[in-house]
Amino acid sequence: MALTGVEIFKLLPKTNCKKCGHPTCLAFAMKLAQRQASLDACPDVSEEAKKVLGEASAPPIRSIALGSGDKAVKMGEENVLFRHEKRFVNPCAFAVEVKDSMSDDEINNTVDGVLNSEIDRVGQKLRIDAILVSNASNDAGRFEGVVKAIASKAPAVPLIIATGNPAAAEAAVKAVADKKPLLYGADESNADAMANIAKTHKIPLGVTAKGLDALTALTEKIKGLGVEDMVIDPGARTAKEIIEANTYIRRAAIKKNFKALGYPVITLAQRDDKMVEALIAVLGVTKYSSIVVLSSIEKWKNLALFTLRQNIYTDPQVPMQVEQKVYKIGEATPESPLTITTNFSLTYFIVSGEIENSKVPTRLAVMDCEGLSVLTAWAAGKFTASKIAQFIQESGIENEISHKELIIPGYVAILSGAIEDKLPGWKVTVGPREANALPAFLKSR
Amino acid sequence: MAFAAPNETYSGKVFEVTIGADKTAVFGGENVLPFHSFEGNAPHRPVIAYEVQDVPPEDWPETVKKVYEGVSNDPVTWAKYCQDTLNAQAIALRLVGTHPDRENRSPEDAAKTVKDVLAAINVPLIILGSNQIEKDSAVLVSVSEAAKGKNCIIGKAQEGNYKTIAAAAMANNHKLIAMSELDINLSKQLNILITQMGFDKERLITDPMCSALGYGLEYTYSVMERIRLAALTQNDTTMQPPMLADVGMYVWKIKETQASETDLPQWGSLAERGITWEAVTAGSLLMSGAELLIMRHPEAAKAVEKFIDELM
Ligand code: SF4
Numbered sequence: 086m087a088l089t090g091v092e093i094f095k096l097l098p099k100t101n102c103k104k105c106g107h108p109t110c111l112a113f114a115m116k117l118a119q120r121q122a123s124l125d126a127c128p129d130v131s132e133e134a135k136k137v138l139g140e141a142s143a144p145p146i147r148s149i150a151l152g153s154g155d156k157a158v159k160m161g162e163e164n165v166l167f168r169h170e171k172r173f174v175n176p177c178a179f180a181v182e183v184k185d186s187m188s189d190d191e192i193n194n195t196v197d198g199v200l201n202s203e204i205d206r207v208g209q210k211l212r213i214d215a216i217l218v219s220n221a222s223n224d225a226g227r228f229e230g231v232v233k234a235i236a237s238k239a240p241a242v243p244l245i246i247a248t249g250n251p252a253a254a255e256a257a258v259k260a261v262a263d264k265k266p267l268l269y270g271a272d273e274s275n276a277d278a279m280a281n282i283a284k285t286h287k288i289p290l291g292v293t294a295k296g297l298d299a300l301t302a303l304t305e306k307i308k309g310l311g312v313e314d315m316v317i318d319p320g321a322r323t324a325k326e327i328i329e330a331n332t333y334i335r336r337a338a339i340k341k342n343f344k345a346l347g348y349p350v351i352t353l354a355q356r357d358d359k360m361v362e363a364l365i366a367v368l369g370v371t372k373y374s375s376i377v378v379l380s381s382i383e384k385w386k387n388l389a390l391f392t393l394r395q396n397i398y399t400d401p402q403v404p405m406q407v408e409q410k411v412y413k414i415g416e417a418t419p420e421s422p423l424t425i426t427t428n429f430s431l432t433y434f435i436v437s438g439e440i441e442n443s444k445v446p447t448r449l450a451v452m453d454c455e456g457l458s459v460l461t462a463w464a465a466g467k468f469t470a471s472k473i474a475q476f477i478q479e480s481g482i483e484n485e486i487s488h489k490e491l492i493i494p495g496y497v498a499i500l501s502g503a504i505e506d507k508l509p510g511w512k513v514t515v516g517p518r519e520a521n522a523l524p525a526f527l528k529s530r
Numbered sequence: 531m532a533f534a535a536p537n538e539t540y541s542g543k544v545f546e547v548t549i550g551a552d553k554t555a556v557f558g559g560e561n562v563l564p565f566h567s568f569e570g571n572a573p574h575r576p577v578i579a580y581e582v583q584d585v586p587p588e589d590w591p592e593t594v595k596k597v598y599e600g601v602s603n604d605p606v607t608w609a610k611y612c613q614d615t616l617n618a619q620a621i622a623l624r625l626v627g628t629h630p631d632r633e634n635r636s637p638e639d640a641a642k643t644v645k646d647v648l649a650a651i652n653v654p655l656i657i658l659g660s661n662q663i664e665k666d667s668a669v670l671v672s673v674s675e676a677a678k679g680k681n682c683i684i685g686k687a688q689e690g691n692y693k694t695i696a697a698a699a700m701a702n703n704h705k706l707i708a709m710s711e712l713d714i715n716l717s718k719q720l721n722i723l724i725t726q727m728g729f730d731k732e733r734l735i736t737d738p739m740c741s742a743l744g745y746g747l748e749y750t751y752s753v754m755e756r757i758r759l760a761a762l763t764q765n766d767t768t769m770q771p772p773m774l775a776d777v778g779m780y781v782w783k784i785k786e787t788q789a790s791e792t793d794l795p796q797w798g799s800l801a802e803r804g805i806t807w808e809a810v811t812a813g814s815l816l817m818s819g820a821e822l823l824i825m826r827h828p829e830a831a832k833a834v835e836k837f838i839d840e841l842m
Contacts, residue, residue, distance in 0.1 A: 167759070169752040204796055206744075301533040324840035329568040336536040345531060360833035363806050365840075367813040371751075384798025388786065389743060389810045396748040397814075431712075434745040442589070442783055521661065525631035 088138070090118040096134035097127065104128055145338045146347050149289050149314050151178055151215055151376070152243020153265040158214050160316070160349035160375040166335055172400040177375050178214035179366070179390060180245055181382045182355060184221035185231040192231060196238050198382045204391060207407075211391035213382050217269070218257075220248035225256055232257040236264060245269050245291070245351075245376070251278035262286040267316055269293075269351065273303060280310040289314035291351055296320060297333055301345040308345075315348045316376065324368055327352055331373040349375030356380065363389060370394050405430035409453035411482050412437065415446030419487040422447050422527065424516060425473065426494060427454040427462045435520045443524035448486070452476045459494045470503030477508060492516040537569040538562075542765035544758075544772055544821070545732045546574070549705055550654030551680045555620050557821040558772035563758060564819050565841045575838050576821045578812075578831050579620035579656050580612040581778050584635065584643045585627035591788045593804040594778075594827045605643055606650045613651045616831075622656040622824040623647055624779070628669045629660035637672035644673045648680055656683040656824070658707075667691040674698035683707060683822075685774075686737055689720060696724045699733075707774055709737035712749045714756045714769075721768045734771040735822060742780040743811040750775070751818040758819035775815040778826030781808045809833045816841075 094114035105126040107113040116122035117138070124130060124138050144162045151158040158178040165171045183195050196216065203212040216235055220228040232246060244266040246257050258268055269291030271279035276292075283290035292307060292315050294300040300319050307315065319330035331350055337343035352374035354365035362379060363386050369377040370393050379386075399405060406428045414437055415421075426436045428451050440447045452473065454462035462468035477483075477491065489511045493501060495518030504513045517526050546559030557577045562570035586603045587595050595602070601611040605623060612618040625640045627633040644657055657673050659666035666686075671694055674684050685707025687695040692708065699706040708724055710716035717738050725731045738753045760769040781787055787804035789797065797803060808830035812823050816838070825831045 167752075167755055168748070169756055297533045297535070301531075305531075324837060325565070325567075325842065328565050328841065332566065332568075333535055336538075337533065341536055343531070343533070343536075346533070358833070358836065359802075360806060360809055360829065361836050361840075363810055364813040364833060364837040367810055367837075368817065368841075371814060371817040383802065384796060385800075385803035385806055386798075388797050388803065389806045392744040392786075393747070393810055393814060396744065397751070399748055401748070401752055431741070431746040431749060438745065438784055441785060522631065 088118065090115040093117050093138060096131075096137060098129045098131070100129065102129065140344070143344075143347075145342055146335075146349065147314070149316060149349050149375075150265065151245075151267055151289075153263070154241055156214070156241040156243060157265070158243060163335070163373075164339065166339060168397060169401050172402070173398045175375070176394050176398040177370055177377055178243075179382075179387075179394075180215035180217045180376055180378045181213055182217045182219055182247075182378055182380055183231070183235065184219050185224070185228045186221040189234075192235070193238070195382070196235055196242075199242055200239055202382060202384075202387055204388060206388075206392060206395060209395060211395065213379075213387065215243040215245055215376070217245040217247050217378050220250060220253050220257075223250075225250065225253035228253045229256040229260055233260045236261045240264075243267070245378075247291075249275055251275050251282065254279065255282050258282055258286050258288065262288065265289075267291055269316070269318070271303070271307060273299065276303060276307055277310065280307045280312045283312045283314075284310070289316055291316045291318060292348075293318035293320060297330065297337075297346065304345045304348065316351050317346065317348045318351045318353070322353065324365060327365070327368055327374075328372055331369075335373040351376040351378065353378045359383065359386060362386070366390050367393060370397055403456070406453075406456040407433045407451055409451055409476075411448050411450045411480055411485075413446075414440045414449055415444065417446040417448050419485065421445075421486070422492055422530065423450060423482065423486060423488075423490065424448070424492040425450040425452060425477075427452055427457055427459050427468055429454070429456050429458045429462075432458045436523065439520040439523040440527065443527040445524075445527040445530075447527060448482070450477065450480065450482065450491075460496050463497050463500075468497065470500045471507055473500070473504055474507035477511075490514055494518065535569075540570065540762035542762045542767075542770060544761060545734075545770050547705060547733070547735065547772055549620065549656075549681055549683055552652035553654070554681075555654050561762065563762065564817055567842070572842075574821075575842055576816055576823060577620055578618075578823045578825055578834060579622040579654075580616060580618040580828070580831065581622045581624055581824050581826050582608040582612060582647075583627070584623065584625045584640065585633055589783075590826070591782055591804060593787065593801045594782055597828060606646045609647045610650050613653050616828045618653060618831075620654045620656060621647070621651060622658060624658040624660075625669055625673070626660045628665055629662050630665055632660065637668045640669045641672045641676035644676045648677060654682065655680065656685065656707075658685050661686070663688060663690040667694040670695045671698040674702045674704055677704065678702040681705070683735060685709065685735070687720075687724065689716070689723075692720065692724055693727065696727055696729050700727070700729050705733045705735060707735045707737050708771075709739060712739045712741075712746075712753055714738070714753055714760070717753070717757060718760075718766075718768050721771065725768070731767060731771065735774050736769070736771045737774040737776060740774075740776045740780045740811075740815070742777075742784050743807055743814065744786060745780070745784055747811060747814060751814060754815065754818040754820060772821040773819050774822045774824070775812065775820035776824045777808060777812045777815065778824055781811050782826055805830045805833075809837075813837055
């Protein structure tokens with residue numbers, strides 16, 4: 086449980102020496118309770134207090150890194166249950182399973198698929214983040230060989246070493262320990278040996294048990310063995326089990342500060358039916374998984390899942406904006422019409438989508454209005470005749486087109502005269518009010 | 531410390547809605563967040579309605595257009611195909627041909643189409659206008675009368691035309707979709723305005739406006755989630771109608787469902803990409819609270835049904 090200000094106060098030196106920048110220890114304690122101060126600011130705090138407070142003030146879901154280096158993925162640190170409350174922090178990682186029983190060719194193809202999976206979408210680089218290597222062959226030598234081969238072919242890609250056999254795990258982990266793989270495989274039967282490997286190589290440990298009671302007992306035991314960094318698998322496999330377990334885990338961590346389940350969750354989404362697999366991944370992305378394991382990484386499936394992850398993990402408080410510039414839609418020529426709208430991303434998506442539907446090549450000037458829609462921006466004085474005129478002039482678009490006609494949204498028809506006054510030689514045409522009327526409007530010109 | 535299941539108890543409940551006259555479909559009725567049957571009651575599966583149109587789907591992309599080749603030039607054949615061959619549990623007939631910029635069909639034509647379709651099917655029918663405020667108020671009044679006694683869903687009533695449409699739906703005993711644009715307060719306000727006319731709030735379906743994956747999905751997702759939380763945690767009865775996600779229409783017009791693999795090799799196979807796009811959009815909105823989905827591609831709908839099977 087999070088401590089109250091008074092509980093924290095009891096652990097402080099109570100000298101009111103002000104070295105922390107606060108007038109009294111109590112004032113400092115209050116700030117700590119609200120997470121607006123850091124304990125480091127008090128130089129005189131005891132080791133005992135540090136330990137108690139450190140545990141209580143740690144984020145409800147522990148921060149864990151998957152892999153090391155540039156392509157390492159941060160997991161955990163979430164604070165809320167619903168994305169409208171506050172931005173979800175660390176987008177879940179997608180991992181593809183490679184079974185060591187697959188042929189070397191198949192393995193190579195999958196690893197190539199991971200290396201070539203990167204896609205640029207709305208300015209972000211998105212990719213399959215990790216490879217889970219499973220010991221399906223039950224042959225420790227083969228397992229180690231496959232892990233090594235993948236690590237040398239894809240040195241930057243984070244690895245998940247999946248086996249319940251401590252001997253196989255030890256050999257494979259040792260071979261790639263510097264890459265900080267996740268060892269996924271501690272359960273009730275092998276916890277001591279697995280914890281020992283994770284501790285020796287300073288890597289995070291995936292812990293699996295059937296059900297949350299058993300999982301709680303197991304993470305507490307493993308923590309007692311000296312392993313702090315864990316990723317948990319509640320044994321949920323069907324969609325019904327996954328939503329229940331993931332919801333309970335997230336609630337317990339966030340609302341009850343229940344440390345034994347305050348770890349990132351790994352979800353196995355592999356299915357024979359690829360569409361259904363995509364939908365299980367949807368469940369993982371929306372409902373609290375930190376790693377979603379897939380059986381295959383077709384480009385079409387990746388694109389849909391990357392896009393969903395990006396959508397769910399955007400900051401709900403910042404209106405999404407697109408870059409101010411004149412966008413070409415279709416094969417726009419100098420004769421193509423020129424339209425204008427604001428940079429609220431939803432406005433942009435809808436307007437550009439409808440222009441695309443019209444199949445009429447068009448230029449769309451997107452003006453920075455701080456992410457407001459047309460009507461709101463107009464009402465807020467950000468989409469005015471003089472600002473529009475200035476934007477058009479400064480955009481240099483005059484040099485790219487052979488005409489001087491600007492189509493404005495129907496909602497701001499009232500601006501047409503004023504824009505013409507401020508843009509000598511230009512003709513302003515009033516377009517439709519709603520984007521869905523754009524195709525008919527553009528086609529009829 | 532032992533684990534204690536952190537259950538929530540909610541004070542509110544989503545209204546249960548039954549549609550159809552011969553065969554019926556029931557959705558809503560849960561007193562928990564979507565698929566949280568571990569802590570309460572979620573008695574009904576979400577319902578997927580297959581979309582058909584009064585005019586051939588010439589503007590649909592190839593992937594989904596070709597599924598209906600040979601049946602889609604006639605709404606009656608098309609609807610029967612969805613019911614009999616694809617096993618649709620409900621049909622959504624979109625009267626897009628009534629739009630003034632399209633075929634500009636008259637309200638009388640629309641009424642005839644509705645009657646013909648109703649005579650040919652026995653699953654529930656959702657009747658949608660062309661989303662043109664003025665025209666919809668004439669068309670939806672006329673089709674409400676034509677479908678009297680069939681317990682259909684009529685839609686969509688919006689701020690600019692809800693009075694006539696709600697009155698017609700009420701007079702002819704239909705359910706009604708109330709649509710507003712991605713804002714929980716607008717949605718609440720429209721539901722209140724409609725119920726103030728005497729329309730029973732338990733006959734409403736809220737459409738907070740759909741968005742496709744990658745094109746504002748997160749807005750729809752969060753508005754839905756907030757509406758559902760208001761219904762359950764604050765027992766806000768104006769927010770308790772079940773919710774609609776009109777998925778197909780938004781998905782099958784974006785670039786990702788149309789651009790060829792030759793042009794964009796990084797995006798992979800066009801056919802599977804389009805189907806996945808519709809399935810993933812629908813699946814996400816199920817997680818945020820939709821109980822009624824309107825979809826176009828049968829493979830996407832079937833994948834979503836399998837997902838629901840696993841979730842229930
Ligand atoms: S520095 Fe420490 S001891 Fe001094 S006032 Fe602040 S909390 Fe109290």
